[in-house]
Amino acid sequence: MPYRFNFTGRRTLRQSDFRLEVSELLTPLNTTLSLTGDVLDGFAGVPGARLVVEAYRHNEAQRRDLGPVARFKNGSPVVFDRFSDGAHVLFRIKVVDPATRRLLALAPRIRPFGAKDRGGRREKMLPVQFAGENDRMGGQIWSIRFELEHPTLLLDRSRAGFDYVNDPKFRLLALPRILRDILLYAFVLQAGRRPKWASSWQRFVEDRLGVDGCPDDENLSGSVLEDYMDDAAKWIEEAVAVFSEQNKLGAIAR
Amino acid sequence: MKRTLRAFTAEGIGELKALLAICREERKTFPEEFDRLSADERYTDPLGDGREIDDERKFSSRLDLAGYLLSVLGPSYASALLESPGPVPGTGHGIWPWLSVVYWRQCIGRVAGRDRVGAEKRWILKTDFRDRNYHYMAFPVSLHLSVADFGPDALEAFLGGPVSENSAFSHECASRQEIMQNPAALQTAVWLYHAKSAKKKLRRRIASQKDPGNIRNFVRVLQQFGMTMDFFDREDAKILWTMLPKAFNRFKQKRIPWDEDLT
Numbered sequence: 001m002p003y004r005f006n007f008t009g010r011r012t013l014r015q016s017d018f019r020l021e022v023s024e025l026l027t028p029l030n031t032t033l034s035l036t037g038d039v040l041d042g043f044a045g046v047p048g049a050r051l052v053v054e055a056y057r058h059n060e061a062q063r064r065d066l067g068p069v070a071r072f073k074n075g076s077p078v079v080f081d082r083f084s085d086g087a088h089v090l091f092r093i094k095v096v097d098p099a100t101r102r103l104l105a106l107a108p109r110i111r112p113f114g115a116k117d118r119g120g121r122r123e124k125m126l127p128v129q130f131a132g133e134n135d136r137m138g139g140q141i142w143s144i145r146f147e148l149e150h151p152t153l154l155l156d157r158s159r160a161g162f163d164y165v166n167d168p169k170f171r172l173l174a175l176p177r178i179l180r181d182i183l184l185y186a187f188v189l190q191a192g193r194r195p196k197w198a199s200s201w202q203r204f205v206e207d208r209l210g211v212d213g214c215p216d217d218e219n220l221s222g223s224v225l226e227d228y229m230d231d232a233a234k235w236i237e238e239a240v241a242v243f244s245e246q247n248k249l250g251a252i253a254r
Numbered sequence: 255m256k257r258t259l260r261a262f263t264a265e266g267i268g269e270l271k272a273l274l275a276i277c278r279e280e281r282k283t284f285p286e287e288f289d290r291l292s293a294d295e296r297y298t299d300p301l302g303d304g305r306e307i308d309d310e311r312k313f314s315s316r317l318d319l320a321g322y323l324l325s326v327l328g329p330s331y332a333s334a335l336l337e338s339p340g341p342v343p344g345t346g347h348g349i350w351p352w353l354s355v356v357y358w359r360q361c362i363g364r365v366a367g368r369d370r371v372g373a374e375k376r377w378i379l380k381t382d383f384r385d386r387n388y389h390y391m392a393f394p395v396s397l398h399l400s401v402a403d404f405g406p407d408a409l410e411a412f413l414g415g416p417v418s419e420n421s422a423f424s425h426e427c428a429s430r431q432e433i434m435q436n437p438a439a440l441q442t443a444v445w446l447y448h449a450k451s452a453k454k455k456l457r458r459r460i461a462s463q464k465d466p467g468n469i470r471n472f473v474r475v476l477q478q479f480g481m482t483m484d485f486f487d488r489e490d491a492k493i494l495w496t497m498l499p500k501a502f503n504r505f506k507q508k509r510i511p512w513d514e515d516l517t
Contacts, residue, residue: 006483059434096484158303161328
């Protein structure tokens with residue numbers, strides 16, 4: 001049995017002590033973090049103990065200091081703008097004493113919640129790639145290719161030096177439109193024969209954006225079809241509005 | 255002469271592999287074959303947006319090379335090309351081997367009077383974590399993107415030396431997440447091992463396993479500190495510096511390094 005010395009009393013945070021979720025949309029890497037009461041109570045009495053989250057992939061890392069543990073609010077969003085998406089990103093959660101630099105607690109190599117559900121591989125909801133020769137862009141800087149496995153966001157290769165992800169105008173103008181186009185395709189154009197990836201987008205809208213009311217698309221005909229279209233359109237518009245609010249797109253416009 | 259950027263197709267990469275194999279077998283290079291391959295439209299595709307490079311440019315160091323390629327490609331596009339899956343699985347974007355072939359004369363070193371062609375992974379970018387830090391063109395660009403924020407000393411330490419040589423310092427550091435992911439560790443490594451006046455811009459015997467305070471020792475110390483202490487910001491490098499064990503004394507200069515770097 002291997003023995004490890006732990007002279008400093010460092011605590012190991014276990015998977016059951018926290019929940020870290022990643023939003024899979026095309027924004028800088030967005031996560032939400034929640035800690036159990038045990039962790040919050042355990043460090044609330046330690047003066048100055050701060051909560052820190054680090055995201056890392058290959059040789060790149062970014063840290064976010066979430067402030068004193070005692071004042072941490074569960075479900076707080078944590079944005080890592082150095083990463084455009086969550087593919088292959090792992091996380092470390094630390095509780096540190098900034099005065100002495102001592103590590104009070106550590107959770108290393110965290111795979112975000114949901115990643116293990118698919119055999120340990122995180123699948124992107126919206127892969128991004130430059131348009132190929134066969135993709136007809138017609139001068140547009142972005143377009144969506146709808147495939148069996150997922151929709152793919154295509155970007156104009158001739159503007160490859162342009163920082164799409166961090167450009168505020170692109171985010172302001174394109175992101176709501178991308179979400180609307182994808183939802184319209186899956187839930188309106190393909191009503192009754194939704195693509196299999198539609199369920200993950202429905203989960204995203206319901207769980208992350210908190211917009212319920214996605215209509216059922218069985219037995220669509222006559223007035224049922226008309227009602228379905230009305231309900232789906234309202235659901236989509238509400239989803240796009242909430243998405244824009246959550247991503248503070250209004251602040252960019254001002 | 256200015257040339258429009260191109261990228262090897264899957265067939266082009268196959269041709270390059272064959273050419274490298276012949277060079278190694280015959281123990282010599284075939285200049286006309288390298289020049290033909292980089293210009294052959296059967297094996298290369300234009301990159302689309304008409305960017306151009308000067309194929310006669312001589313690079314004084316890997317730093318000069320990386321700076322030039324980044325000025326042509328731009329940081330965002332270069333990052334995207336480094337992450338690209340490429341025409342053949344596991345080989346990255348075809349532009350990187352194409353650039354190696356365009357500047358092949360500067361990539362090939364001389365050993366005992368003979369041309370040294372170098373391993374395939376130095377010409378064709380491997381996407382595997384262990385192998386990708388060997389490429390003549392992609393690795394300097396990738397390092398430049400990672401360490402540029404740490405100032406000219408860091409760029410010199412990581413990218414000093416000729417294009418044909420891969421320094422032990424940059425290779426060891428780039429393969430260690432403990433250093434590359436941690437600004438405090440990276441800054442401390444530069445303070446320890448950079449030497450402005452040296453030809454290769456590095457202190458001597460930093461990779462020797464026999465000498466104390468070498469780069470591998472540094473990684474081991476970081477791993478030990480990582481279990482008990484929390485260092486991350488560049489400012490934390492000052493604390494890390496003072497906590498280093500005696501083995502590193504021969505690399506600690508008399509001056510205090512942060513007087514210049516962190517002002």
